[in-house]
Amino acid sequence: MSIQWFPGHMNAARKKAAESMEKTDLVIEVLDARLPYSSSNHQLQELRRTKPWIKILNKHDLADPVVT
Numbered sequence: 001m002s003i004q005w006f007p008g009h010m011n012a013a014r015k016k017a018a019e020s021m022e023k024t025d026l027v028i029e030v031l032d033a034r035l036p037y038s039s040s041n042h043q044l045q046e047l048r049r050t051k052p053w054i055k056i057l058n059k060h061d062l063a064d065p066v067v068t
Contacts, residue, residue, distance in 0.1 A: 033063035040055075
């Protein structure tokens with residue numbers, strides 16, 4: 001039995017994001033300031049290509065300012 005680790009709904013969302021990215025001028029990614037690297041969608045980097053990218057840290061009041 002083969003186990004598919006990438007569920008169908010995630011694949012559908014990635015395809016929709018790729019389609020939307022063609023019509024997008026700027027990418028805004030909202031990240032959890034407590035774990036910005038882990039909360040980032042790393043596939044978004046390859047989808048955005050050369051488009052400008054703004055990362056916004058949410059919940060900054062809960063994050064450790066030294067680490068963030």
